[in-house]
Amino acid sequence: MGETVIKCDHISKKFESLKAKNNFIEVLNDVSFDVRAGEFTVLLGPGQCGKTTLLNIIAGHELPSGGRVLERDNEIKDPAPSRGMVYQDIRLFPWLTVMGNVSYGPKVQGIDKKDYLPRAQKFIDLVGLTGFEDTYPIKLSGGMKQRVGIARAYCNQPDIILMDEPFGALDAQTRYMMQEELSKIWQKEKNTVLFVTNNIEEAVYLADRIIVFSRCPAKIKKEYQINIPRPRKLTSVEFLELRKEITAQIEDDM
Ligand SMILES: Nc1ncnc2c1ncn2[C@@H]1O[C@H](COP(=O)(O)OP(=O)(O)O)[C@@H](O)[C@H]1O
Ligand SMILES: [Mg+2]
Structure with a gap:
């Protein structure tokens, strides 16, 4: 390690x-x-x-x-x-699309689009949301919202x-x-x-x-x-x- x-x-x-x-x-x-x-x-x-x-x-x-x-x-x-955070109650911006939410962090940090858009796409693909880039959170199920939350955290390229x-x-x-x-x-x-949990099986997995x-x-x-x-x-x-x-x-x- x-x-x-x-x-x-x-x-x-x-x-x-x-x-x-x-x-x-x-x-x-x-x-x-x-x-x-x-x-x-x-x-x-x-x-x-x-x-x-x-x-x-x-x-x-x-x-x-x-x-x-x-x-x-x-x-x-x-x-x-x-230090990126993924919460239980997914806090997505309802007025932004999946792509808007995932790329929000690097965008407000003033990072060049050329740099973060491909990265946002990579993580959208990785969490299995390809094709949902232009969808708004209201149309997403709980599991899909959580996928967006995970892609968003990864897209910021945090240390942890x-x-x-x-x-x-x-x-x-x-x-x-x-x-x-x-x-x-x-x-x-x-x-x-x-990762925090109260579930033993989830922890061992x-x-x-x-x-x-x-x-x-x-x-x-x-x-x-x-x-x-x-x-x-x-x-x-x-x-x-x-x-x-x-x-x-x-x-x-x-
Ligand atoms: N800002 C706060 N003021 C007073 N008590 C708090 C505050 N935040 C959390 N607590 C108390 O601290 C304890 C632990 O809470 P928490 O960290 O949310 O536990 P967990 O995430 O393990 O369920 C709880 O009893 C909670 O009521
Ligand atoms: Mg808690």
């Missing part, structure tokens, strides 16, 4: 309680881990444990209460195009893509299809991905490495290196065994 892209160094986060003044809720407790170049890292934890908070801190939308996050040795304090439960709102069938697509794209591009978090306040409990060759099969013996092991481990700690 490659060099360190993101370093979370003893991150903690407290929010002022919405119920009582001067009362704080601890959401993240002393979280340290590295994300390495070209690696698909999955953060796995239960709902409300602080996963989105952690991703928002890495994205630069939120500051930690303690510790720091580095991107290639520079402390993260603001959002930057070098942060994905916050991107398939959480999809029906089971579409979710499986999107996991397969994402795995294929990643095998082609070999980019750095930090996608990850090179799984970092398991406890309930709130989120602490790292365990790490798993996943060496099952791709394409992975959800029904293979090694897949089921690993899934069982992680499930047992998580239930043990509850």
Whole structure:
């Protein structure tokens, strides 16, 4: 694996309680881990444990209460195009076409059309939306919107893509299809991905490495290196065994 892209160094986060003044809720407790170049890292934890908070801190939308996050040795304090984000609730511009949405980032950065249009087309093709370039988001299904979200993140050529439960709102069938697509794209591009989920099967299917978090306040409990060759099969013996092991481990700690 490659060099360190993101370093979370003893991150903690407290929010002022919405119920009582001067009362704080601890959401993240002393979280340290590295994300390495070209690696698909999955953060796995239960709902409300602080996963989105952690991703928002890495994205630069939120500051930690303690510790720091580095991107290639520079402390993260603001959002930057070098860190792309894919959300669960896909935030597409309704007044822009698929092509308009995918190429929006490089366009506002003032990059030459000659440079970004072929790239936008490449990622539209890669996510399977060839022929839908001129379609507006209102005409797209949930899975197709998520494909646009992924193509848009890739088109910015970020150093790392942060994905916050991107398939959480999809029906089971579409979710499986999107996991397969994402795995294929990643095998082609070999980019750095930090992916958040509460779904053990999804984590084992996608990850090179799984970092398991406890309930709130989120602490790292365990790490798993996943060496099952791709394409992975959800029904293979090694897949089921690993899934069982992680499930047992998580239930043990509850
Ligand atoms: N801005 C905020 N102010 C107060 N509490 C917050 C804020 N953001 C998140 N929280 C609380 O932090 C906890 C973790 O939230 P979140 O990071 O969204 O968890 P997850 O993504 O794992 O479901 C929740 O209890 C949530 O209510
Ligand atoms: Mg969340």
